[in-house]
Amino acid sequence: MAANIAPIFSSLGDVQWSISAMTTANTTKDLTSGTIYLVFTADTTNGGFVQRIRFRSLGTNSNATVARIWINNGLTTATAANNTLFDEVTLTSITNSETSAQATFELPLNFALPPGYRLYVTVGTAPTSAGWQSTVIGGKY
Numbered sequence: 001m002a003a004n005i006a007p008i009f010s011s012l013g014d015v016q017w018s019i020s021a022m023t024t025a026n027t028t029k030d031l032t033s034g035t036i037y038l039v040f041t042a043d044t045t046n047g048g049f050v051q052r053i054r055f056r057s058l059g060t061n062s063n064a065t066v067a068r069i070w071i072n073n074g075l076t077t078a079t080a081a082n083n084t085l086f087d088e089v090t091l092t093s094i095t096n097s098e099t100s101a102q103a104t105f106e107l108p109l110n111f112a113l114p115p116g117y118r119l120y121v122t123v124g125t126a127p128t129s130a131g132w133q134s135t136v137i138g139g140k141y
Contacts, residue, residue: 010049010139016040018121021058021131022067026122031070031083037121039134042113046141049112050119054137055105057094059130064092066124067132069107074116091123091132
């Protein structure tokens, strides 16, 4: 018999984002060193749901980069076994404009995170100017 046959829904919306602009490149492939940006922490008791992550340029960024999304089990990122590279998204160059909307880059996630798990983001090349902001849309159980 299945452990849970009833659907589960978030009890409260949960929107989290990187505290600072993502401006420093990190080329490590295991999250154990370099600049990393914490973008989401699941509730420590019941966990959480992450629906999507959005990336927006904070101004002109004349070089493209890749944003890497990492899942961490809530323990130190300095141990490679605590981290897994979940996905990547290309962030193109952006020219700031006061007359045209900038592109938004969005990656659907749609999965539950166990209690205390975290999402981190790294960028492959440093932006030339403004940097990037990431926002995670999710929910608390």
